[in-house]
Amino acid sequence: MRAIQYFNFRNSLAALNFYEKHLGATNIRRVGGDDPRFQDMPDEYKVDDDFTMHASFEIMGETFYCSDTYKHRKIDNSGAIVSLTFNYEDEADRQRAIDFYGRAIEGGCEVSIPLGETAWSKLYGIFNDPFGVTWMINAE
Template sequence: MRSVPYLNFQYSLEALAFYEKLGATITTVTKMSDPMFADMPDEERANSEFVMNASFTMFDQLIYCSDSWGNQPVDHAGSNLCFIFDQNNDEDIAQIELLFAKAEELGCEITMPLEAVEWSERFGMFRDPFGVTWLLSGE
């Protein structure tokens, strides 16, 4: 058994495009136009670009997402994605530093610089344009 984060966005395709710039790999996108939804009422199938389900990976970790029903705005205040990395592994450190640099370059709000804190040699936080806070912590 495992736990997989599942995020809802007003428009998932925008979030997926942004996450791809951060280094994510998009693994699936299933839209309302998929034949499996042919039995849905016409008014619900009107938006063929509506994302019923999608998935992406970041550091080989799977994350699901979809559009909010009716493409309603979503408030991600308090939503966090936490990535724990081996602070003794040079490759892990390089990947985390690259992610943090890309986040800053792409205009994410840096809420805590990637630096030493009481509980970790490297810890940082940033908030993406969709309101999701990314926590990066070495252990």
């Protein structure tokens, strides 16, 4: 069994595009409202073609799921926190974490805690993405 973070967004397409461009998301798979499986749904359940019924993607080798909120209703993701840990002693792993954090900030994510040494970690930082998700980088 695995635990996989599942996000709800008002606009998953925008989030998926941002994650791909700025956080390096890969293996993006999406089932939209235009999928043929949903053509015969009763009118009261029909959604727009750009509605994300379900999507999956990978960031830093971890899998995440997401979907849109029904009728693109607003959602507050301020409690959604992703903690990505890495081996500080592994130079390649450490550099991947540094590069990931840098790309996120360059892409428009907001710094909460600058990436650096703390009393509890040799390398630690937090940023918030434009969709309300908090990302924590932490050396093991």
